[in-house]
Amino acid sequence: MTPAALIFDKDGTLFDFHATWGGWSRGLIEAEAGGDSALARRIAVALGYDMEAGRFAPDSIVIAATAGDIADRMLPFLPGTDRATLIARMNERAAQAPQVPAVPLGPLFADLAARGLALGLVTNDSEGPARVHLEVSGLASTFGFVAGADSGHGAKPGPGQLIACAKAFGLAPEACAMIGDSLHDLHAARAAGMTAIAVLTGLAPYATLAPHADLVLEDIGALPKWLDDLAITKA
Structure with a gap:
């Protein structure tokens, strides 16, 4: 789906x-x-x-x-x-830490938004620094939901942030996919009942992430192709 x-x-x-x-x-x-x-x-x-x-x-x-x-x-x-x-x-x-994008973020998120997808961000960082990082990166208006570990929804690997995000979007958890680089992200996705997508731009290698993921991508730049492939399959 x-x-x-x-x-x-x-x-x-x-x-x-x-x-x-x-x-x-x-x-x-x-x-x-x-x-x-x-x-x-x-x-x-x-x-x-x-x-x-x-x-x-x-x-x-x-x-x-x-x-x-x-x-x-x-x-x-x-x-x-x-x-x-x-x-x-x-x-x-x-x-104040300068953020180094894993891929060019502006074009990617313009593509994802144009597809009509709801976009959220959940992090175990604190919400304040996370919002600063999004602002500096030109992504402040990209995400309809942003939560940190101190936002009142708990922290990953618990599902609280993800459940709160789905609720904010008016969606069932199974209509959402979580993308992350750690086992905490994947375990949170599983606990929330969401599709779990791993990327390899963190510290965990493929062998660690793959057994817990529905899909492993090199980086988030591969998401549009994955979505296109899903659309072809569905058609």
């Missing part, structure tokens, strides 16, 4: 994960370590981040974590630091 709505993850899906967050994460860790290189390395290890390479390990907590999850992993190394204050600092820095 051709979906009536496409619901996207953000990091690793709209935006290339390593290119966007690799260098930024080094800056965050070094800032929180206050110039203590040994402390910075300990924090990096806890987050699954290679300071020299500027890359995250495939099993890093950061891949699909909320800001709160990441803060909780860092706090044991930062005695005296208030959790809410740390999350606020992280969100402020995240909002």
Whole structure:
């Protein structure tokens, strides 16, 4: 069935994960370590981040974590630091991170919108930084629904964000497809009763994602062809 709505993850899906967050994460860790290189390395290890390479390990907590999850992993190394204050600092820095699109986003979303599809975005990032990233990327008006982990619908792999998105669009979950780069995205899609589409612009490889996905694409730029193929099959 051709979906009536496409619901996207953000990091690793709209935006290339390593290119966007690799260098930024080094800056965050070094800032929180206050110039203590040994402390910075300990924090990096806890987050699954290679300071020299500027890359995250495939099993890093950061891949699909909320800001709160990441803060909780860092706090044991930062005695005296208030959790809410740390999350606020992280969100402020995240909002300023230059986003590197996984594909040219303007033409792609113009194509998808022209097909009459409802478009949503659900992320385990906080909603504030996510909206800033969409604004800077020229996508602020593209999505009819945007939710972060702090928007009141829970976080992936729970289905709350996806269910809320489908409800906002007036659609049954089975009329929607979720596109993401992590197992959290795919598990959320399954729990919500949606088509689960994986892309390979995050950290997880094909072998990890494929058993949990209805479809695996190189990137979201392949969506129009997939939709065209569905239309041909249906005809």
